[in-house]
Amino acid sequence: MLASLNHPHVATLHSFDQAGEERFLVMELVEGQSLAQRLREGPLSIAEAVRLAGEVAEALRAAHERGIVHRDLKPANVMVTPTGVAKLLDFGIATLRRPDTATADDAATVAGRITGTHQIIGTPAYMSPEQIRGKDVDARADIWAFGCLLFEMVAGRRLFNYETSAGTMAAVLEREVAACVHSPKRSAPRVFSHGSTVSIRAS
Numbered sequence: 193m194l195a196s197l198n199h200p201h202v203a204t205l206h207s208f209d210q211a212g213e214e215r216f217l218v219m220e221l222v223e224g225q226s227l228a229q230r231l232r233e234g235p236l237s238i239a240e241a242v243r244l245a246g247e248v249a250e251a252l253r254a255a256h257e258r259g260i261v262h263r264d265l266k267p268a269n270v271m272v273t274p275t276g277v278a279k280l281l282d283f284g285i286a287t288l289r290r291p292d293t294a295t296a297d298d299a300a301t302v303a304g305r306i307t308g309t310h311q312i313i314g315t316p317a318y319m320s321p322e323q324i325r326g327k328d329v330d331a332r333a334d335i336w337a338f339g340c341l342l343f344e345m346v347a348g349r350r351l352f353n354y355e356t357s358a359g360t361m362a363a364v365l366e367r368e369v370a371a372c373v374h375s376p377k378r379s380a381p382r383v384f385s386h387g388s389t390v391s392i393r394a395s
Contacts, residue, residue: 235348
């Protein structure tokens with residue numbers, strides 16, 4: 193199933209292999225810098241953020257149409273090529289939401305089968321409440337992460353930015369998103385403070 197995900201904004205999967213007890217994906221080497229590296233230089237312009245976010249959204253839509261949930265969307269897993277094109281990487285903990293359509297090979301190449309369910313898997317600052325609770329997730333978990341990603345692109349900081357993973361997960365579960373956006377100690381990003389709205393269909 194992952195091998196069929198051929199999309200200009202998704203890094204190509206070449207093979208799925210195993211060495212001893214270690215299972216791994218062999219993917220296209222994408223030149224450029226990660227979005228995480230780019231954001232260390234500061235927030236993106238609104239135009240650049242919308243363009244890159246649109247490309248990530250297209251990648252997510254292609255995955256979701258095949259029943260694949262990424263589960264670890266974050267700046268480090270988005271590469272920006274030297275020509276400015278976004279590519280989504282690292283489907284290592286992806287899960288398949290339509291097992292009835294999967295073949296035996298598909299089941300072997302989807303990390304949901306590798307890691308199991310009911311485990312906390314992902315990066316806390318971008319995980320949905322359901323993912324943090326260890327529940328089965330669907331495309332909506334990626335859309336949540338996409339919202340966190342877009343916020344960070346225009347704000348230059350994480351939406352949920354706490355010193356520890358435990359603190360971050362508690363904030364995701366207990367705090368209203370608006371309270372994190374408009375925290376008194378943090379300035380709201382330009383896209384929100386100017387009253388602009390960005391809406392991109394992710395699935």
